[in-house]
Amino acid sequence: MTKAIAVTGLHKSFGRTHALDGLDLTVEEGEVHGFLGPNGAGKSTTIRILLGLLRADTGAARLLGGDPWHDAVALHRRLAYVPGDVELWPGLTGGEAIDLLVRLRGGADRRRRDELIERFDLDPAKKGRAYSKGNRQKVAIVAALASDAELLLLDEPTAGLDPLMEVVFQDVVLEAKAAGRTVLLSSHVLAQVEKLADRVSIIRHGRTVQSGSLSELRHLTRTTVEAETDRPVTGLDRLPGVHSVEIIDSGAGAGNRVRFTVDGGRLGAAVDRLAACGVRGLTSHPPTLEELMLRHYGDELAANGHGAPALHEDAR
Amino acid sequence: MSAAAAADTPAVTRTPAAAGALAGTRALLRFALRRDRVRLPVWILALFLGTLSAAGKFTSLYADPQARDSLTDTMASPAGLAMTGPRHYLDDYTFGAMLGHQMLGFLAVLVGLMNVLVVTRHTRDEEETGRAELVRSAVVGRHAQLAAALWVAVVADLALALLLAAGLGATDLAPGGVTGPLLYGLAHAAVGLVFAGVAAVTTQITAHTRAASGTALAVIGLAYALRAAGDAGGHDGLSWLSPIGWAQRSYPYVDDRWWPLLLCVALAVLCAGTGFVLSTRRDVGAGLRAARPGRRTASGALLGPLGLALRLHRPLLAGFGAGLFLMGAMYGSVLGEADGMLKDIDQVQEALRRIGGTSPAESFASMIMVILAVVASVYVVTAALRPLAEEHAGRAEPLLATGLSRVRWAGGHLAVALGGGTALLLLGGLGIGITGAASTGDPGLVLSLTGAALAYAPALWVTAGIAAVLFGRLPRVARAAWTVPVYAFVTGYLGQLLGFPGWTNDLSPFGHVPRLPAAPVDGTPLTVLTLVAAALVLVGLDGFRRRDLETK
Numbered sequence: 001m002t003k004a005i006a007v008t009g010l011h012k013s014f015g016r017t018h019a020l021d022g023l024d025l026t027v028e029e030g031e032v033h034g035f036l037g038p039n040g041a042g043k044s045t046t047i048r049i050l051l052g053l054l055r056a057d058t059g060a061a062r063l064l065g066g067d068p069w070h071d072a073v074a075l076h077r078r079l080a081y082v083p084g085d086v087e088l089w090p091g092l093t094g095g096e097a098i099d100l101l102v103r104l105r106g107g108a109d110r111r112r113r114d115e116l117i118e119r120f121d122l123d124p125a126k127k128g129r130a131y132s133k134g135n136r137q138k139v140a141i142v143a144a145l146a147s148d149a150e151l152l153l154l155d156e157p158t159a160g161l162d163p164l165m166e167v168v169f170q171d172v173v174l175e176a177k178a179a180g181r182t183v184l185l186s187s188h189v190l191a192q193v194e195k196l197a198d199r200v201s202i203i204r205h206g207r208t209v210q211s212g213s214l215s216e217l218r219h220l221t222r223t224t225v226e227a228e229t230d231r232p233v234t235g236l237d238r239l240p241g242v243h244s245v246e247i248i249d250s251g252a253g254a255g256n257r258v259r260f261t262v263d264g265g266r267l268g269a270a271v272d273r274l275a276a277c278g279v280r281g282l283t284s285h286p287p288t289l290e291e292l293m294l295r296h297y298g299d300e301l302a303a304n305g306h307g308a309p310a311l312h313e314d315a316r
Numbered sequence: 317m318s319a320a321a322a323a324d325t326p327a328v329t330r331t332p333a334a335a336g337a338l339a340g341t342r343a344l345l346r347f348a349l350r351r352d353r354v355r356l357p358v359w360i361l362a363l364f365l366g367t368l369s370a371a372g373k374f375t376s377l378y379a380d381p382q383a384r385d386s387l388t389d390t391m392a393s394p395a396g397l398a399m400t401g402p403r404h405y406l407d408d409y410t411f412g413a414m415l416g417h418q419m420l421g422f423l424a425v426l427v428g429l430m431n432v433l434v435v436t437r438h439t440r441d442e443e444e445t446g447r448a449e450l451v452r453s454a455v456v457g458r459h460a461q462l463a464a465a466l467w468v469a470v471v472a473d474l475a476l477a478l479l480l481a482a483g484l485g486a487t488d489l490a491p492g493g494v495t496g497p498l499l500y501g502l503a504h505a506a507v508g509l510v511f512a513g514v515a516a517v518t519t520q521i522t523a524h525t526r527a528a529s530g531t532a533l534a535v536i537g538l539a540y541a542l543r544a545a546g547d548a549g550g551h552d553g554l555s556w557l558s559p560i561g562w563a564q565r566s567y568p569y570v571d572d573r574w575w576p577l578l579l580c581v582a583l584a585v586l587c588a589g590t591g592f593v594l595s596t597r598r599d600v601g602a603g604l605r606a607a608r609p610g611r612r613t614a615s616g617a618l619l620g621p622l623g624l625a626l627r628l629h630r631p632l633l634a635g636f637g638a639g640l641f642l643m644g645a646m647y648g649s650v651l652g653e654a655d656g657m658l659k660d661i662d663q664v665q666e667a668l669r670r671i672g673g674t675s676p677a678e679s680f681a682s683m684i685m686v687i688l689a690v691v692a693s694v695y696v697v698t699a700a701l702r703p704l705a706e707e708h709a710g711r712a713e714p715l716l717a718t719g720l721s722r723v724r725w726a727g728g729h730l731a732v733a734l735g736g737g738t739a740l741l742l743l744g745g746l747g748i749g750i751t752g753a754a755s756t757g758d759p760g761l762v763l764s765l766t767g768a769a770l771a772y773a774p775a776l777w778v779t780a781g782i783a784a785v786l787f788g789r790l791p792r793v794a795r796a797a798w799t800v801p802v803y804a805f806v807t808g809y810l811g812q813l814l815g816f817p818g819w820t821n822d823l824s825p826f827g828h829v830p831r832l833p834a835a836p837v838d839g840t841p842l843t844v845l846t847l848v849a850a851a852l853v854l855v856g857l858d859g860f861r862r863r864d865l866e867t868k
Contacts, residue, residue, distance in 0.1 A: 044867075051717045053865040073721045081717035087710035089628065090524075092610075092618075099614035100624060104718035125609035129444075129524065140714060153717075 010059035034197030080144035084156030088128030095124030230278030241266030344464035412569025428511035438465035469512035477501035506580035513587025523603035621728030644747025652755030689772035699733035700783035745769025768832030774845035781852025788859030
């Protein structure tokens with residue numbers, strides 16, 4: 001399987017600011033890849049380098065088998081881009097802007113364009129200056145998805161969209177995925193990434209800190225388990241990988257309830273131990289993407305005076 | 317802090333209604349003055365110094381009574397009156413009368429422009445960018461922003477008036493008089509306030525800054541045209557329809573009448589009041605006139621880099637085209653009188669001799685060509701720097717992420733700059749040619765003057781090339797391209813008049829153009845300029861291909 005995007009050791013500085021500091025990113029063909037990181041982590045810079053709008057200082061970047069800087073125009077015919085902050089020409093209508101972008105990319109199916117305009121409930125007759133932020137995003141999304149691009153580079157595409165449009169957007173991306181297109185989705189909406197992405201890369205300070213499928217990432221993080229048993233559970237805290245064991249006393253006759261967190265690979269042993277005490281009820285929460293993210297950024301939050309590390313040290 | 321709060325509270329409770337609508341006006345005024353702390357002084361000083369230098373020129377050029385008589389004759393022609401003011405000034409054409417006659421109408425347009433820009437900048441522009449919403453959500457009354465903007469205009473106008481009064485009072489223009497300079501200064505303020513009021517109305521009508529200021533500027537143009545037609549044709553009634561005409565009819569240094577200025581103030585108050593009333597009939601950020609829907613799909617003409625560039629440049633190009641045609645026509649209409657007008661001014665005569673030509677009319681036309689070319693070059697620089705503006709606004713990014721190459725995108729804008737500049741020369745040349753032919757009775761001028769204007773095209777292309785190189789290689793300092801038109805004007809026009817050494821002119825691309833129709837046609841410099849321009853454009857485009865895109 002060829003890679004749609006292969007980036008290794010990318011560096012980029014703007015004056016004294018190091019926007020990218022050895023970033024790696026691999027996106028397989030046909031997958032939806034979530035690209036996560038806080039503001040200023042270097043997501044947009046990476047995407048702009050992939051678009052040949054910026055030139056990397058050092059490092060290798062391949063896009064659809066080509067060089068993003070030298071083959072920019074040829075590659076652009078095969079991809080579509082939605083920036084996070086769409087600016088339109090004040091005097092052009094949304095419909096004109098869509099047609100212009102689509103045409104410059106090599107033309108598109110008129111029916112698909114009109115259908116997308118309908119689904120996103122966009123008024124194409126309004127002038128660019130009259131659109132709200134969300135509507136400007138819709139213009140770029142429609143223009144990007146109306147074409148037959150193999151690769152979609154979406155940089156926080158739904159910023160400013162309402163929840164209804166967010167659902168439409170997710171449908172449209174899933175359709176694109178079903179059609180075999182590759183999507184790089186940079187987003188802050190973790191629920192969206194959780195729903196759409198096959199794999200994610202989490203970056204921080206211009207460097208990739210974690211990359212893999214969601215289940216792989218979950219494996220690396222603790223799962224929260226809550227159980228009700230016939231007999232009081234003992235010896236849990238002696239098991240390796242089990243943390244923050246908490247016995248919940250919910251009054252006489254209510255049975256024995258226990259809550260703890262357990263490392264990804266150690267769940268089996270913990271469940272065996274519970275089974276020995278006669279399990280009556282069991283719930284387990286795999287870590288949410290939010291918890292995964294916070295695990296990587298917890299120290300930053302802590303430094304800012306928030307008790308965030310608690311979230312993964314002794315999850316709720 | 318607590319003292320201030322204590323002082324404010326009773327004021328609010330005393331007059332709740334009035335203070336409510338205007339709450340925060342004083343703070344907004346201070347803030348606006350702080351934002352304009354460079355802009356306004358530059359405006360005011362430029363207007364003041366321009367007036368002083370004109371006054372100085374009158375006293376030195378027309379010290380000789382004969383020169384003054386000849387000037388009076390020239391000014392008495394319809395074209396002379398159209399470009400200046402009412403005939404009554406000519407009855408006794410003293411230096412003071414010259415100032416009131418020749419400068420007041422022209423300065424009124426500039427003061428009007430300053431006022432329109434001040435008011436739209438602090439009202440509609442704030443609303444369009446969304447900053448007004450933030451401000452209005454604070455303890456700020458419904459009318460505070462417009463009131464503060466109008467107060468800025470009042471402060472600026474009065475500052476200009478007092479500066480003019482003091483500065484002109486100190487010159488030897490009309491010794492002894494205090495009333496003349498003071499009235500002359502206040503005439504500016506009065507006209508300025510009228511157009512501030514006009515802008516207060518136009519900002520309510522449309523939701524867009526450029527449409528608001530454009531409408532107000534059209535009103536200024538109409539006011540000027542009314543008085544020009546009235547003064548030229550001797551129809552005083554027409555001139556009395558124009559606030560610029562009112563200001564001119566205060567006759568500073570001549571009759572010193574105050575009451576026409578009261579008309580201006582009354583109209584300004586009426587307009588401002590209308591603005592306040594209209595503003596209550598619309599929503600924040602909206603205009604009274606709803607925006608019309610546009611095309612749902614793009615026409616075929618738009619769908620390429622050149623079509624897009626043309627579409628984006630169209631309004632500016634059309635404005636410059638109309639302006640240059642009218643400007644050429646205005647100068648052309650006095651061409652027939654150029655001989656009489658210029659014959660007694662020694663300095664001009666000397667400058668014209670340097671230029672050459674068989675008649676003063678020809679030399680005069682050659683000089684006007686420089687002005688037309690410099691004005692066209694202002695458009696060319698704006699247009700050639702447009703891709704950079706698009707880049708900074710974040711609108712280049714989505715386009716360059718498509719199959720459009722950087723060279724084709726920037727090339728589209730540069731092509732419009734090059735072709736548009738040439739079209740402007742053609743229009744300016746046609747303007748001066750047509751009216752020049754009419755005023756001199758020589759139909760051959762249509763062709764020869766149009767050709768003379770077009771000879772400046774290669775110099776315009778070099779100007780575009782310089783802007784292109786800066787855009788491609790040194791985007792941070794690209795605004796330095798503006799030095800080209802400024803320098804060309806100083807050396808090409810003022811330098812000819814004041815006799816600068818020849819090499820100063822050689823540094824400007826416009827200095828190498830043969831001064832048609834006075835000078836003979838010479839193709840060599842034009843060919844060289846064209847080649848230089850082509851090389852500059854290529855270097856600029858190549859630089860743009862290699863650099864990072866400037867992102868928002």
